[in-house]
Amino acid sequence: xxxxxxxxxxxxxxxxxxxxxxxxxxxxxxxxxxxxxxxxxxxxxxxxxxxxxxxxxxxxxxxxxxxxxxxxxxxxxxxxxxxxxxxxxxxxxxxxxxxxxxxxxxxxxxxxxxxxxxxxxxxxxxxxxxxxxxxxxxxxxxxxxxxxxxxxxxxxxxxxxxxxxxxxxxxxxxxxx
Numbered sequence: 001x002x003x004x005x006x007x008x009x010x011x012x013x014x015x016x017x018x019x020x021x022x023x024x025x026x027x028x029x030x031x032x033x034x035x036x037x038x039x040x041x042x043x044x045x046x047x048x049x050x051x052x053x054x055x056x057x058x059x060x061x062x063x064x065x066x067x068x069x070x071x072x073x074x075x076x077x078x079x080x081x082x083x084x085x086x087x088x089x090x091x092x093x094x095x096x097x098x099x100x101x102x103x104x105x106x107x108x109x110x111x112x113x114x115x116x117x118x119x120x121x122x123x124x125x126x127x128x129x130x131x132x133x134x135x136x137x138x139x140x141x142x143x144x145x146x147x148x149x150x151x152x153x154x155x156x157x158x159x160x161x162x163x164x165x166x167x168x169x170x171x172x173x174x175x176x177x
Contacts, residue, residue: 107145
């Protein structure tokens, strides 16, 4: 039986301690400098970047053959690409359409939006759960439920609808029959 599976000396332990400490500090600095957008509520693009950063950092911790400088460069480039994409997204409607899934109306004025529910793999129970989570006991208290870009369901009550300016652009496709 190969004992290196359990103990391979102090070198890998020292490598892990140094790499983890330096990598953690570098990651904190990079994410702090990149601003709150990097850690904002996650869109699919943000999720991809977060998973990739975690993977790159995790690989460095466990693999002796991957230098810390390579991991830090990888994280820097990922955060830079994320920042560039956010910058482009903020300045170009075409990039915004390409990168972002638009919010989707899934319940409106007493009607479940069946096509939208099917398309996004949701069921009526998901809407009921979102309504309960918003501290409402009845769909009668709800004007709209919207599936947001980050996958969350936002419940807009009758009292909160006001002029409905944040919902109106989605109601054109609402199923009313």
